[in-house]
Amino acid sequence: MGLNKFILVGLLLMICGLTPLFAENTFQLNEYQPRLVVADANVASDDSLNVNDLGFSQADVQSDLSQKDLDTREDMLKIHQILGLTTEGFLLTEFVVGLATAKNVANGSTDTSLVTDLGWATLAVYSATAAFEMFAPKPKNKKHSGNTAIHEALSWIHLPLMVLVPLTGDMINDRLGSHQPLGNLPVVHGVMATALVLTYSTSLLVITF
Amino acid sequence: MKILKMVLLLVLLPTALLASDLKGNWVLEKSEIDYKVTHPLHHVVGKSTQARGKGYCTSTQGKFIVAVPVKSFDSGDGNRDTHMLQITRGADNPLIAVNVQFSAPVEKAFPKEISANLEIQFAGKTVKYPKVKLGMVPLEAGRVQITAVVPLSLKAFDITPPSLLGVPIEDAVPVQLEMTWKKQ
Numbered sequence: 001m002g003l004n005k006f007i008l009v010g011l012l013l014m015i016c017g018l019t020p021l022f023a024e025n026t027f028q029l030n031e032y033q034p035r036l037v038v039a040d041a042n043v044a045s046d047d048s049l050n051v052n053d054l055g056f057s058q059a060d061v062q063s064d065l066s067q068k069d070l071d072t073r074e075d076m077l078k079i080h081q082i083l084g085l086t087t088e089g090f091l092l093t094e095f096v097v098g099l100a101t102a103k104n105v106a107n108g109s110t111d112t113s114l115v116t117d118l119g120w121a122t123l124a125v126y127s128a129t130a131a132f133e134m135f136a137p138k139p140k141n142k143k144h145s146g147n148t149a150i151h152e153a154l155s156w157i158h159l160p161l162m163v164l165v166p167l168t169g170d171m172i173n174d175r176l177g178s179h180q181p182l183g184n185l186p187v188v189h190g191v192m193a194t195a196l197v198l199t200y201s202t203s204l205l206v207i208t209f
Numbered sequence: 210m211k212i213l214k215m216v217l218l219l220v221l222l223p224t225a226l227l228a229s230d231l232k233g234n235w236v237l238e239k240s241e242i243d244y245k246v247t248h249p250l251h252h253v254v255g256k257s258t259q260a261r262g263k264g265y266c267t268s269t270q271g272k273f274i275v276a277v278p279v280k281s282f283d284s285g286d287g288n289r290d291t292h293m294l295q296i297t298r299g300a301d302n303p304l305i306a307v308n309v310q311f312s313a314p315v316e317k318a319f320p321k322e323i324s325a326n327l328e329i330q331f332a333g334k335t336v337k338y339p340k341v342k343l344g345m346v347p348l349e350a351g352r353v354q355i356t357a358v359v360p361l362s363l364k365a366f367d368i369t370p371p372s373l374l375g376v377p378i379e380d381a382v383p384v385q386l387e388m389t390w391k392k393q
Contacts, residue, residue, distance in 0.1 A: 049274045051306045054261040061278040061303040063294055070295035077292075139291055146286030208374065209250055 064139035076136035083129040088204055090122040095197050102186060110176045112169075119166050126162050130155075147206045154203035161196040168192065231313060233392050235273065237262030238352065240388040242277055244361070246284075247379040255284035255293065260388070266313060271325075273309040275388070296371055297332045306330040307359075311343070319347050327359065334366045351392035359384040 065073065094115065101115040144152050168189040175182050240260040246253040259281035264273025279299035284290055294300065311325035323345065327338040344356040361382045363370050370377035 049264065049272055049308070051274065051276045051304055054263065054274070054276050056261065056276070056278065056304070060259070061280070063280050063300040063303060065291075065294075065300060067295075067298060067300035070291070070300055074292065074295045077288075144287050146284075146289070148286050148288035 064141055065137055069137040073137045076132045080129055080132040080136070083125060083132060084204060087122065087125045087129050088201065090118070090125050091197055091200055094118045094122045095193060098190075098193055102190065105172075105176070105182075105186070112173055112176065116169065116173060119169055123162060123166050130159065151203045151207045154199050154206075158196055158199040158203065161192055161199065165189065165193050165196050231266045231271070231319070232268060234265045235263065235353075235390045236393055237275060238389045238391040240275075240277075240386070242282075242387075243385045244282065245383050245385070247381075248373060249376055250373060253284050253286075253289065255282040255290070257281040257283070262388070262390075264309065264390075269313055271309070271311045271313060271323075274306060275309065275386075276304045276306040279303055279305060292371060296368055297366075299332075302331070302333045304330075309343075320345060325357075329359070329361075331361075332366045332368055336362075336365045348389065353390045353392075355386070355388045355390060357386045359386065 063070070097115050097118055101109075101112055105112065168185060172182060172185050172189060174180075175185065237260060240258060240262075242257045242260055244255045246255070257277050260275055260277040262273060262275035264271065266272075279297055280290075280294055280303065282290060282293065284293070306329070308328040308330075309325050310328075311323050321344065323343050324340045325343050327341050329336050329338060338359060341357055341359060346354040346356075348354055361384045363378075363380050363382060370380060372378070
């Protein structure tokens with residue numbers, strides 16, 4: 001091997017071994033690669049890495065509700081959830097008792113006191129459940145979506161039914177008390193009560209599963 | 210002598226690529242950040258595309274910051290998103306900020322994966338996640354796609370796991386990041 005070849009191989013080995021480790025130095029020293037030196041010169045300083053420099057506006061980040069309101073909302077919705085499950089228990093019991101009472105009335109009985117008392121109790125628990133949702137602080141710009149939207153849409157069905165079912169029940173009681181014919185009123189009452197139980201139970205299921 | 214020039218060119222080209230590929234200032238062009246919540250009754254994915262970020266890479270290290278508003282996450286249920294905002298103390302700490310730091314790789318022109326140290330500020334707490342793998346794919350026109358999964362733990366940030374029917378969600382909430390960075 002001649003001297004020139006020996007120097008050539010030695011030089012190549014040295015470059016191969018060292019350039020990856022000293023890449024920057026190699027290029028900063030190489031006058032034919034000025035772009036890379038410029039890139040290093042333009043590199044931001046550590047101080048500029050701050051979230052305040054990312055261009056977020058107050059509207060981009062700020063919540064509609066304060067933390068206190070969010071906590072209050074959460075507490076109220078938790079009570080709404082517990083009362084909602086309690087209402088479901090009352091509703092199902094009322095429905096079963098209502099079926100038994102309807103059978104007794106058809107057989108000539110006029111005693112509807114149990115179903116009536118249970119009905120008013122159900123209405124009271126239902127109203128409390130609704131109130132804890134209605135009066136909970138709400139974000140201004142947040143629209144209901146997903147299962148919550150279905151839960152809310154169903155409330156527009158079971159809320160009026162929760163008013164109409166006790167009213168028709170009260171009308172049945174009045175007619176029974178004054179010995180008037182009941183007509184189709186028990187059927188209407190029964191259909192509305194069934195719709196109430198179904199829509200309320202569905203609204204509870206969609207929010208849970 | 211021509212052979213020497215050719216060999217020198219071949220040897221120096223990879224280092225030129227390394228420097229030109231990673232070094233410089235970078236800005237986050239677009240992103241999608243997903244968190245996954247697991248409950249026996251639900252599997253929820255919340256997404257945000259509102260992250261912003263910037264950073265730089267020298268020949269020795271890379272430093273980046275990425276931030277995303279807590280309220281920008283959409284799980285497909287507005288009420289759940291408001292709940293998430295509440296449990297993460299999002300009104301008082303509206304941004305999730307991630308500081309990323311890594312040593313610049315020297316062994317490859319463009320690494321497929323690098324190991325980075327993450328410092329996450331979230332819900333008023335700062336937690337360090339060392340050696341998180343960042344997948345890197347070079348794109349056209351000075352862009353790089355970065356993917357990563359951060360194994361976020363609710364306990365680490367003092368977040369009480371929300372529960373449904375008395376059953377809390379799992380503590381592990383993996384966060385998937387998919388970002389496109391552009392060289393400035």
